[in-house]
Amino acid sequence: MSSRRLSRPGGAAHSRPDGMTGVVLDTDIVSFIAKCHPIATAYTDDIEGRWPIISAQTLAELLRWPLERRWSPTRQAEWERELHRYVVQPWDWELCRVWATVRATCKTAGHSIDSADAWQAATAIYLGIPLISHNRRHYAGVPGLQLVSHAP
Numbered sequence: 001m002s003s004r005r006l007s008r009p010g011g012a013a014h015s016r017p018d019g020m021t022g023v024v025l026d027t028d029i030v031s032f033i034a035k036c037h038p039i040a041t042a043y044t045d046d047i048e049g050r051w052p053i054i055s056a057q058t059l060a061e062l063l064r065w066p067l068e069r070r071w072s073p074t075r076q077a078e079w080e081r082e083l084h085r086y087v088v089q090p091w092d093w094e095l096c097r098v099w100a101t102v103r104a105t106c107k108t109a110g111h112s113i114d115s116a117d118a119w120q121a122a123t124a125i126y127l128g129i130p131l132i133s134h135n136r137r138h139y140a141g142v143p144g145l146q147l148v149s150h151a152p
Contacts, residue, residue: 022051022087023148024124026133027058027116034082039134042150046132053127054086057119089123098122102142111141121145 023046025033032040054062062083066076089095099122106113113121117138124131125144133139136149 020049020051022053022127022129023047024053024055024089024120024127024129024131025058025086026120026131026135027054027061028134029132030054030058030062030083030086032134034079043132043134043148046130046148052086053089053123053129055089055119055123056091057116059083059086059088061116089127095122095126098126105143106141109141113138113142 130146132148136151
């Protein structure tokens with residue numbers, strides 16, 4: 001399966017023609033799934049039957065891992081095949097505006113959000129769908145974000 005790309009459908013929550021809706025997965029969730037980590041099972045019901053979407057920033061971060069860890073070409077190819085399971089939301093002008101708003105609003109409210117986390121939040125807000133993350137406190141106080149987290 002090749003990577004699919006989405007664009008925002010006129011402001012409504014994103015859904016496929018078959019009615020299946022999407023969820024944005026934070027980098028930690030993709031990592032838990034790939035490693036078959038026990039934490040991944042806590043999110044099975046939240047993901048199952050939904051389109052798994054990642055931000056372009058998440059894809060870039062996940063493509064960086066094999067380079068930094070000096071994986072063999074075979075392992076890199078396997079990892080890239082794994083990543084093709086996810087839909088990548090490309091950037092556009094409005095998504096960048098949402099990201100800027102998330103960063104500025106959080107800073108003004110006195111709780112900064114780092115750049116990478118702001119991309120995850122902005123992608124979910126932009127698409128009008130939930131963000132699934134095990135890093136609950138990274139997203140505390142982000143206005144308009146539907147966060148799904150089973151972290152304590």
